[in-house]
Amino acid sequence: MSVAGVGEFGLIDRVTARLSYGSTVLLGPGDDAAVVAAPDARVVASTDVLVEGRHFRRDWSGARDVGHRAAAANLADIAAMGAQPTALLVALCMPPELETGWAEELADGLAAEAAKVGASVVGGDMSASPTLTIAVTALGDLGGRPPVTRSGARPGDVLALAGRIGYAAAGLTVLTRGFRTPRLLVEACRRPEVPYAAGPHAARLGATSMIDVSDGLLADVGHVAKASGVAVDVRRDAFEVPRQMRDAAQALGVDPYSWLLAGGDDHALAATFPSAVALPPDWRPIGRVAEGSGVTVDGRPYDGPAGWDHFR
Amino acid sequence: MSVAGVGEFGLIDRVTARLSYGSTVLLGPGDDAAVVAAPDARVVASTDVLVEGRHFRRDWSGARDVGHRAAAANLADIAAMGAQPTALLVALCMPPELETGWAEELADGLAAEAAKVGASVVGGDMSASPTLTIAVTALGDLGGRPPVTRSGARPGDVLALAGRIGYAAAGLTVLTRGFRTPRLLVEACRRPEVPYAAGPHAARLGATSMIDVSDGLLADVGHVAKASGVAVDVRRDAFEVPRQMRDAAQALGVDPYSWLLAGGDDHALAATFPSAVALPPDWRPIGRVAEGSGVTVDGRPYDGPAGWDHFR
Structure with a gap:
């Protein structure tokens, strides 16, 4: 079945049914927005996008692989600030003829990679597009520490x-x-x-x-x-x-x-x-x-x- | 000049030079991730994507209009939870031949719409793509209130x-x-x-x-x-x-x-x-x-x- 065949809401139901939510998720998918714990009273946030033909090829990588990679690229940015990742949001643009199984396995890969660090997929958006595109935003918590930026290196380090x-x-x-x-x-x-x-x-x-x-x-x-x-x-x-x-x-x-x-x-x-x-x-x-x-x-x-x- | 002509880092410099940052921005663009205030110790987050030909047409809307609209679609989701928007992150996928001016005006529109509610564009990602695509994530703060979800309506309301x-x-x-x-x-x-x-x-x-x-x-x-x-x-x-x-x-x-x-x-x-x-x-x-x-x-x-x- 194609994503056009099941429709936007049908596909959202199928995908969210495969997700599970860690303790940082106060409100998961299904509303206008998700609510995620930010115990540090600051949130670390980063966005990375993968475009088919530019960042991945479907004949080289399975949907699950692409999910792992899209999550990893974003979770790594959070870790690089010294923070603990908490949540992912995913904008998924798909050709209407894409098999729903591809989107479902992508979600599995995203969720599995996020689970490695105790994070969860908490929301997203889907649209038809001629170009398969996955934009992921990762959130994280600094646990009371200052963020480690790119600008603090000192001679002698x-x-x-x-x-x-x-x-x-x-x-x-x-x-x-x-x-x-x-x-x-x-x-x-x-x-x-x-x-x-x-x-x-x-x-x-x-x-x-x-x-x-x-x-x-x-x-x-x-x-x-x-x-x-x-x-x-x-x-x-x-x-x-x-x-x-x-x-x-x-x-x-x-x-x-x-x-x-x-x-x-x-x-x-x-x-x-x-x-x-x-x-x-x-x-x-x-x-x-x-x-x-x-x-x-x-x-x-x-x-x-x-x-x-x-x-x- | 096309976006391919100025390159990824050149375009990022041009775009971020046009942005300004409100008091919720603890660390803006230029690092692996941004840091945004979340005084409530929870963060509200939502993602919405606009795809050219599906959600907008460049002959019908200017870049600034598209920026306003992409920001508004996301900021409205935060407001609909009863929260105050704080920040936007933007993944921008562009045909390499797109004029840099288009991306710069898009950023102006995004920033101007965000400024209406005291929010700022704090980060993002750019990639080449055959399909002009703008995925925006908005963050917000609940100010100590419970989120207003879709599920609380009661008979008599x-x-x-x-x-x-x-x-x-x-x-x-x-x-x-x-x-x-x-x-x-x-x-x-x-x-x-x-x-x-x-x-x-x-x-x-x-x-x-x-x-x-x-x-x-x-x-x-x-x-x-x-x-x-x-x-x-x-x-x-x-x-x-x-x-x-x-x-x-x-x-x-x-x-x-x-x-x-x-x-x-x-x-x-x-x-x-x-x-x-x-x-x-x-x-x-x-x-x-x-x-x-x-x-x-x-x-x-x-x-x-x-x-x-x-x-x-």
Whole structure:
């Protein structure tokens, strides 16, 4: 059955029947708006949109994968402020001939990813559109801590990373060249594994700045350097190229460091910490903050591809 | 200059330079997420999406109009819970060849509409897309009051309306038939005039249920009737057909009550009140709640067009 066949309200009923609600949800879908707990008396909010053909392809990713990824991209932004995600709202634009099963599985993926951090899908909107588009807004709670912004890095700080990088970019290259393996990389491109807990953890440890790595490590560290008015140097030897990535790079004739340093979409977290902070295992040091501006790799400008611009 | 020409970050800079931030904005655009005050320790949140060709046409509405309308549709949902809007987040998907001026004027419209209620555009996302799409999320604060849902109407309550209805639908019919006047109606279709203050006002007066009229009065009152498990009767003589609407209806051969009773997009608010409440001038009585189910007009089923389904 197509989404046009069941109609807007029929589809909303089908989708909301699949959702469940955590303790932060005071009023879920079905009214003009949802009501979500904000115990901190501040709410952290971020919006990210995925467009078919631009951010995902239905022949490369299942609906559930796309749901996981759309949720993850937004939940990672909340975690990158040092906050705990509480809720997602989803605007879903669909071609009328889309199978309802696709929308239902998308909702399953969104809900399952949100559940990893105790968050819930609390509302949304649906419309017909020639272009399948998923705009997600995530909300979160700071738990009494100040938000960790991009602008607090100070000379002498250590740059550290939580989570994987380069996997999603490697997987995308693999898929683009017409392959479906290695599975590790292709799956990473379909569903990021976001180190959500590392965000609030970094905030409690006293991180001076933090960012979600979505445009590519060097590009995103560049945002931190610019916002903080500092220079950042990334150490290439901080990255071990995983075996499957090394093999794929060799087979495809790609420098694996272009995936590691410029690939986005793994939604790792990068943060800076005062050098006195003893970093726990989820945060590994990868560089240094200094006076100046810009990002260097081993002290030199990086001449590989820099990152991602969504209009180019 | 096209949006592809200035690029994602260039366009974000241009747009955010035009915004200003009210006192509820603790951290505005430019980081992974915004931080908004939620003094009530709960946040009200709603998402609504506008798709070109489905919800607006660029030859019928300017970018600023579309911005006003996208903001209004969302802010009205917050008001309909009895809450005070605080912030908007905007996901904007644009054809790469779109002029940057269009996006900038859209932002002006969004910000100006939000400013009417003291709210601010605090964040968003941009992407290229073949289909111009604007997904907006609005946040709001309940000020210590319980949310006014759709499910609290009780037999004996009075149904009341705040704001205009039928104007936007009449304006749309006028435009569809190739006319550009009467201006009053056409302008109403471009930019709704939402009675924002009437939402929190109704909550303070003890409204038992409330809804934003976006699908059409009878359809939306039907949502209240269903959620509350009651019947609602609407009095046709509660509506005076404005002169310009009557003239347009006559010229176009349309029953003006089809606009009044089934037209959406004016974002009036409909609410039910205990009969003992003395209604202030912004809320005029238009019907009654009784035991039973469904919506009637003057005691009979309404046989005109019922409302709007976004997939049909």
